[in-house]
Amino acid sequence: MKDNLRLAAPVNRWEDAIPLGNGMMGVLLWGEGSSLRLSLDRGDLWDERTTGQAQWWKERPWHSLEDDADPWSQYYDGITPTKLPVGRLELEIDPARTIETFELDFATAQGLVAFDDGSSAQVLVSATSPVALLRFDGVSVLGTSLLPAGTVEDCGGAGPRSGGAVAALGYPPAERGQTDDAHWYVQDAADGFRYCAYVAKRRRGAQTLLAVAVTTTNDCAPGEDLLTLARNRCDRALAEGYAEVLSSHAAWWQEFWAQSSLEIPSPRIRRSYRLARYLYGAGSRRGAPPLPLQGVWTADDGGLPPWKGDYHNDLNTQLTYMAYHGAGNFESGESYLDFLVKLTPVFQSFAKDFYGTGGLASPGVMSLSGRPLGGWGQYSMSPTMSAWNAHLFYLHWRYTGDQEFLRDRAYPWCAEVGRCLAQLLSPDANGILVLPRSSSPEIFDNGPRAWLRPNTNYDLMCLKMLFLALTEMAEAQGDASAAREWARLAEGLGDFHVAADGELLLDAETPLRESHRHLSNLIAIHPFNLISVDGGERDNERIRASLAAWDELGTGEWCGYTWAWMSCLRARIGDGEAAARHLDVFTRAFVSRNGFHLNGDQSGEGFSNFTYRPFTLEGNFAAMQAVHEMLLQSWSPTPGKRDTEVIRLFPAVPWHWHDAAFTDLRAEGGHRISARRENNTTTWFGITAGKDGPVRVRDGFGGREPEWANPGVTRDGADFVAWLAKGEVLEGRLPRPDQVPDDPAGVTARVG
Incomplete structure (x- = not known):
């Protein structure tokens, strides 16, 4: 897929790593030299003990x-x-080889590792089974270390590593074990909760396969042993083989990506969007x-x-x-x-x-x-x-x-x-x-x-x-x-x-x-649209005065999510230049190497007084929504009144996004919408109705009326209105300008 995440080695910080996951299990892939690391996590690992009463x-x-x-x-x-964290798997590769690059293939949700001699490794966290699988082609794995989430000493005494995290929780040392082809540990936590990390290895010709499972007492039926469960999951995955596991995994991801797509001409903002959407698939699933x-x-x-x-x-x-x-x-x-x-x-x-x-x-x-x-x-x-x-x-x-x-x-x-x-x-x-x-x-x-x-x-x-x-x-x-x-x-x-x-x-x-x-x-403006540009002079006065006050106060106390949220808000009021500017700052200054949202300003350019690095996810998703707000809006100008949504095509696109397109983005009312913008104007759109009734399309076509493929489209004030049955498609076309118009005064410089 276009815009894969590629990182040159070394990647020596966990928050810069390649993120993989299936909603319940998460893996961060990173490393340097001939050392490959997988930080392990699971969504239900919690210590719920309260402080005090x-x-x-x-x-x-x-x-x-x-x-x-x-x-x-x-x-x-x-x-x-x-x-709680789970721990870390560390693999020592043949020292004759050095890691050159890490890559996240968005289409198949695989982590790809390239070595300096042309050999490679692939990693996936299966979308359809509770296991991670690694395949090394022509690469020898010489050492396997599974580091438990216990004390620093349990991890080798080499200072803070995966596992030192829970030393203060009072847990006993993890129970470790190994055979010739497997390593594991079982950790007793609080209130009877236990979890197990397990890795098994198998050679197949020139290939080495490793399977990793993390099980907890939440998985186990009465009388079932979580170590046996982990072993069985790994053995089953190894018996199936990487290609078979990848087949069902890739099919799941193909269906995920098939729901919609978009193209915008700002590579950094486009990559940010695709990463955030990927994180939904990797991190948030029903049943987890x-x-x-x-x-x-x-x-x-x-x-x-x-x-x-x-x-x-x-x-x-x-x-x-x-x-x-x-x-x-x-x-x-x-x-x-x-x-x-x-x-x-x-x-x-x-x-x-x-x-x-x-x-x-x-x-x-x-x-x-x-x-x-x-x-x-x-x-x-x-x-x-x-x-x-x-x-x-x-x-x-x-x-x-x-x-x-x-x-x-x-x-x-x-x-x-x-x-x-x-x-x-x-x-x-x-x-x-x-x-x-x-x-x-x-x-x-x-x-x-x-x-x-x-x-x-x-x-x-x-x-x-x-x-x-x-x-x-x-x-x-x-x-x-x-x-x-x-x-x-x-x-x-x-x-x-x-x-x-x-x-x-x-x-x-x-x-x-x-x-x-x-x-x-300002929450009444976005996301609630209780105060909107359609709300008359009073609402517009409130929007202008409030944003002027925020501008005057500056951004010294903003976090990364503030920039992304403000981009959404600026787009909601139709200010595409400001929306793009805020989103550009977010994607330049408030993300790690891998695109994770870091709360503080990492650019050194003084966008915020916060310069710390804690990673949280909400900024990534707010930035994703900002792109949606720039391309398509469907909010109602009269909240509280049923079925009054209005579809707005390319309502806040910055001038320098001369060409843009999207397929099957969703709108309120359950509608699916596709549209194309060429040389700074909408040239085509199709709306598949999600229900029986009127579909309202805001006239944002610069005085040109679309050529409708459907009869009976009427005008109601600023909107075109068509009555559609559920599943019926409303299609409109407009002529494509021969060239990009000259830049108007005051447009934002090209961003992203």
Whole structure:
């Protein structure tokens, strides 16, 4: 596939490695000289022990909070709960050979290793079976070391290596074993949880095959032994052989990539997009845990992962799961939605015990089991984080049009969130519905100032979007009474807080007056489109004033995800030049060699005061969504009203993207859309309807009307409207200009 990830050796940092995975198992491929390393991970490896009281949130409920107190931060300070690494496999190759390059073949999801004499190795983590497989052609593997996640001494005493990570967790040394053709260890963890890493080797003529399995007690049936299970998985893969395993693996990936495609003329941004989409396939599958901060590529640096490798629901999970819809890779997103549905009883108990309400609440920072972890309580314990999670259910329904999903999963889960939040609201002196306390992530850090006047704009925007989405969902199921109640709650929240010039404030009286990493007071613009360019002069005044204020404050306190999210927002308002500029900075300055999002500025060019290297995934996926926003938008200008989405083709493409195209990107309404842009103008598009009814296409054609292949297309204001049956195709063509027009004044320099 075009734009494969290629890295010249040496690759001597884990966060620069080639990432491979199948949703449950993850591998990072790296090394130097004649040493090849595979950092191993598994999605369900967690130590869930709490710090202090076992259920401290029952002892420190929300209503007991004193004005200047935050009793919940202390519970995040302990080592656990935390995501765990597995360990590392190190292979010593014939020293006569030296690794020259590493490559990730996107089409087949294989890691490719090239040696200086022309020999090679291939690595895959099977998409269809729970095993990794390595094939060496004409290369001798002289040594195999499986380094357990135990103490530093267990790993050879050579300083921080894979395994030193859990020395402080109090686990006993791993039980190790080996035969002539296999190595393994079994690690006892906490609360009866155990895991096993196993590697087996087999020679086939000039080829050497290795199979790697990681099993846990979660895999085992009653009476089943996890070591035997790991051995059987490896033996089966070796018996099948690399070619046979690759055949089913490659078929899975072919289906994954076949859902959609796009072409844009910025190589770096295009590579960033393809990597992020690949990470969905490698890291997020139904039946496996969803992506936490680092997915299935937990840090292999001798320590436990940054921020516990947990589920941050104050933007990280929401940005991580914002881009799969447009690409049509819905199974990747269902991993997270299934996870949230499965945890419904846990979240219902949390709402009752912590907030004193019915319904459900997903903690702002949580473990794999849904356990609240504490932390900066203004955000980690905020009830409105559940509303942003609910928005992911709403979007999944809007993009799939799946009424069964709406009935059985989306509406019940979102309505339970709505019930919790509705019970927390009460009228203030002016009759406006407000929460007892309110905050705006992650402004003013963890001090008393972080408690702002209810409702903050962030909380208000999350609440209003939730209630409007529930209005749509109730109407779609014919429940007019519930729809009226949700609409009443949305109306009862009142208007957003603005300054005299229209700038969106943090709350009714506090402007944002410091550079900030979280677009918390702008969330109504993106992703919620509660304030939009279609909203009249008032909305446009608010957009202009708010972005001018953000520009004035500068980017000194931005993280990488801020640049990617701001690119989405700029594209949403039709500013393709700014969208491209922000995305260009992200892909140049806030990624590692392999494209992983690193929170700090790695360029040395001063884009941010943050220059640290913690890797988290949400920036990658926000950057992927920015590309979608530039090529295709379908949001409704009237949230809360059913089936009012408007399709916008190439709505925020920078001038220098003279030619671009996409095939089968998805839009709200369940539509599949393909389009082509040549010499700076749309020349063709086809829309396959996802439902019966009107399809609205915004007239962004510069005064030219398409030649329609369908009869009966009419104009309604700024939109063309056609009535289509589900599966019917609306096609339009426009003439191709003979040449690229001259650059207009003020366009961004070529980027990416």
